[in-house]
Each structure stands twice: as C-alpha cells, then as structure tokens.
Amino acid sequence: MKEEGLKLAVKLSNEKGRPIGSGFFYQDSTALYLVTAKHVLLTRIGKRTVPIFRKFNIEFFGKEQSFKEKSKVEINLEVLVQDSKYVRFNEKDDILVVKIGDLKENKIQHPDVIKLPLGKFGPEVVYYTWLKKFDEINYGSESWIIGYPESLNLVALNQYNFEVPLLRKGIVAGKYSEKKTLVIDCPSFPGNSGGPVFNSSRGRGNRFNIVGIVVAFIPYAERWTNKQFNIVNTEFSNSGYSIVEPMDKVLDLINE
Incomplete structure (x- = not known):
C-alpha cells in the first residue's frame, strides 16, 4: 500500500x-x-x-x-x-x-x-x-485496518511514531447476514474504532476497496473458580477478531 x-x-x-x-x-x-x-x-x-x-x-x-x-x-x-x-x-x-x-x-x-x-x-x-458492498465481499479475502490504536501508546518506550496510523492485516472470517456486519480475523484496539477497512481480491486485479469501518473487537472469556471460598472470576481478553460495519450502511445514512 x-x-x-x-x-x-x-x-x-x-x-x-x-x-x-x-x-x-x-x-x-x-x-x-x-x-x-x-x-x-x-x-x-x-x-x-x-x-x-x-x-x-x-x-x-x-x-x-x-x-x-x-x-x-x-x-x-x-x-x-x-x-x-x-x-x-x-x-x-x-x-x-x-x-x-x-x-x-x-x-x-x-x-x-x-x-x-x-x-x-x-x-x-x-x-x-x-467501495465494495457487503454482498460483494468474499470469505477469506485479505483485509487491512488502518487507524490510531492509542491504547498501544507507551510513550516511554518510543517504539513507533504515534502520530502516523498503523496498518494491520487479516482476512474476512465471517459475514453476519442478520445484522449485516463482517467479522475479520484481525485484532483491533481502543483507538482503532471508526478507522477504514480495506479489502482485496484477486478477482479484481488485487485492487484495494473500502468495505467498512472498525467498530469493536470480539472478546473471549476466561473463568477461574476458587472452590475453597466459592469465588468465580471472569476475565475478558481480545480474541483477535473484529467487527466491521459495511459501507452499505454508511451510504444509507448519507442518502437519507
């Protein structure tokens, strides 16, 4: 890119x-x-x-x-x-x-x-x-998110330029037709929300298209139980999957 x-x-x-x-x-x-x-x-x-x-x-x-x-x-x-x-x-x-x-x-x-x-x-x-719309997007096609995941920002370490957006790559892992959302196998973090999602498919000459926006990561739960004191603790972590709202919905709002 x-x-x-x-x-x-x-x-x-x-x-x-x-x-x-x-x-x-x-x-x-x-x-x-x-x-x-x-x-x-x-x-x-x-x-x-x-x-x-x-x-x-x-x-x-x-x-x-x-x-x-x-x-x-x-x-x-x-x-x-x-x-x-x-x-x-x-x-x-x-x-x-x-x-x-x-x-x-x-x-x-x-x-x-x-x-x-x-x-x-x-x-x-x-x-x-x-743009590429929801029905045009193929399972397994390569996808990239671009944004500012500021939660990674440990200023003291000075590991990258925080003022420049970061690129991350994954694939389209799922399509939730009932809600008309995408699932991509690409971790996102606080700060990525609202950033564009690109998609590429060999059938279109490796051309990049905008398919939607990042809105959330999918969490997974880890539970442990202390049987002696009957305490149950649940911790939620980033699963590495993210939810994407498609451009179809963006266009619907614009055209209202």
Whole structure:
C-alpha cells in the first residue's frame, strides 16, 4: 500500500488533544463527510443520544504533506448534532456520519463551525468507486485496518511514531447476514474504532476497496473458580477478531 492509503485514516481527538478514535473522509458528488464509529463521539443517556464532547478535532495528513507535518480541524459537535443534516446516525448501527460541507464549483462550502484547509493541505478522501458492498465481499479475502490504536501508546518506550496510523492485516472470517456486519480475523484496539477497512481480491486485479469501518473487537472469556471460598472470576481478553460495519450502511445514512 502506498503512502496515500495510510493518509486516508484520520485521528480524532478531544478538546484537550487526547486521542479518542479514528475515521476517514468520504466525498460524493454533492458533499464531503467524516465517517467514524458512533460510540467514539456519541453516547446514550436515557432515551437521548448526546455528544460525549462539545468539540473534537480531526487530525490528518494533507495530500502533499509529509508524515512530519499534520493538519487539524476543530468541529463544534454540540452545534452540529442539533441538525440531522450535519450529523447522521441511527440507534441500531455503530456508525456516525458528519457532513463537513457542500461541494459547489469544485469548492467545499462550510458552515461557520467547520474550517477545513484545502489544496495541498486538504485531506485524502474516499470515493464511491473505491467501495465494495457487503454482498460483494468474499470469505477469506485479505483485509487491512488502518487507524490510531492509542491504547498501544507507551510513550516511554518510543517504539513507533504515534502520530502516523498503523496498518494491520487479516482476512474476512465471517459475514453476519442478520445484522449485516463482517467479522475479520484481525485484532483491533481502543483507538482503532471508526478507522477504514480495506479489502482485496484477486478477482479484481488485487485492487484495494473500502468495505467498512472498525467498530469493536470480539472478546473471549476466561473463568477461574476458587472452590475453597466459592469465588468465580471472569476475565475478558481480545480474541483477535473484529467487527466491521459495511459501507452499505454508511451510504444509507448519507442518502437519507
């Protein structure tokens, strides 16, 4: 994968600059959108879904920027979430689409709460022709996740550049038709949520396609019992499998 592919993943951070997840930009003929996992930015309180943060940042590498420089955009989520035109989600899927702006005369028209750099500092984006839908995805096909697994970040060890997204490879292990989700044999960690998932198949000339977003890892449980004191303890660990919401659902939200 070339450098441009890695740049598709953006880092999301809160008002204090603390990393909270990953995402990517999607562009159609009318507008530019941010796509991520719903739980990264919204939470459920009673019967209402509300923002976790008043504002958040999108950090990304521009089209002509090196991995030594980065652009940042502040999003006023508290304002945007009041209008379904700008913030789109539903209750059953872990997907969030934030409309960044409309496209007019090849330029992005932004609301006052969003200031996005353009030109060489503008972001790499995903287009419709890059997508592969749920029914087109084959079992066993190779897949990659890109994102910012900040839970791996042990700064003192200085083992890798925390500002550059990491790539991880697996395969499509399962398709859950009832929920229309994918299972990939690829571990994900806190910080990966919302990041893009790529897929490749030899039948399409080894071309990369975007198939969805990472939303969760599948845990497995280990239980031990202390018979003397009748204590049962359960520990949950990362199984190495991850759940992916397909691009079909993202498009459904955009086209509402």
